[in-house]
Amino acid sequence: xxxxxxxxxxxxxxxxxxxxxxxxxxxxxxxxxxxxxxxxxxxxxxxxxxxxxxxxxxxxxxxxxxxxxxxxxxxxxxxxxxxxxxxxxxxxxxxxxxxxxxxxxxxxxxxxxxxxxxxxxxxxxxxxxxxxxxxxxxxxxxxxxxxxxxxxxxxx
Numbered sequence: 309x310x311x312x313x314x315x316x317x318x319x320x321x322x323x324x325x326x327x328x329x330x331x332x333x334x335x336x337x338x339x340x341x342x343x344x345x346x347x348x349x350x351x352x353x354x355x356x357x358x359x360x361x362x363x364x365x366x367x368x369x370x371x372x373x374x375x376x377x378x379x380x381x382x383x384x385x386x387x388x389x390x391x392x393x394x395x396x397x398x399x400x401x402x403x404x405x406x407x408x409x410x411x412x413x414x415x416x417x418x419x420x421x422x423x424x425x426x427x428x429x430x431x432x433x434x435x436x437x438x439x440x441x442x443x444x445x446x447x448x449x450x451x452x453x454x455x456x457x458x459x460x461x462x463x464x
């Protein structure tokens with residue numbers, strides 16, 4: 309993650325369910341730096357020093373506490389190779405119909421790599437689509453390189 313002259317490297321564990329989201333921001337050594345929870349009541353962030361912060365949404369919360377905007381509303385779709393239905397978007401596809409870029413809500417999302425076809429698929433709009441492995445998100449000076457190590461899909 310880069311913003312202006314600052315840079316951060318680490319990991320993310322994200323659990324997304326119908327009831328909300330739980331996100332752990334991890335150091336390069338795997339230690340929890342912050343835990344973000346989102347539910348219908350709002351968003352909370354707890355630091356490794358056990359300081360807690362609250363806001364109506366994750367975007368405002370991360371901007372206030374971390375100094376950068378985590379686009380969780382769009383990201384839940386972008387990591388699946390789709391645009392958010394909430395706002396307008398432009399999409400670029402390759403000759404196989406695979407998404408290579410999305411421009412939405414001021415973000416440019418480039419899809420640099422996908423999991424091999426044999427590894428994992430996601431059902432999307434009645435079709436089988438490969439899952440993204442490497443996304444590059446850019447908005448102004450902020451750049452986020454998101455590498456997805458694995459998908460754990462839980463059936464309901």
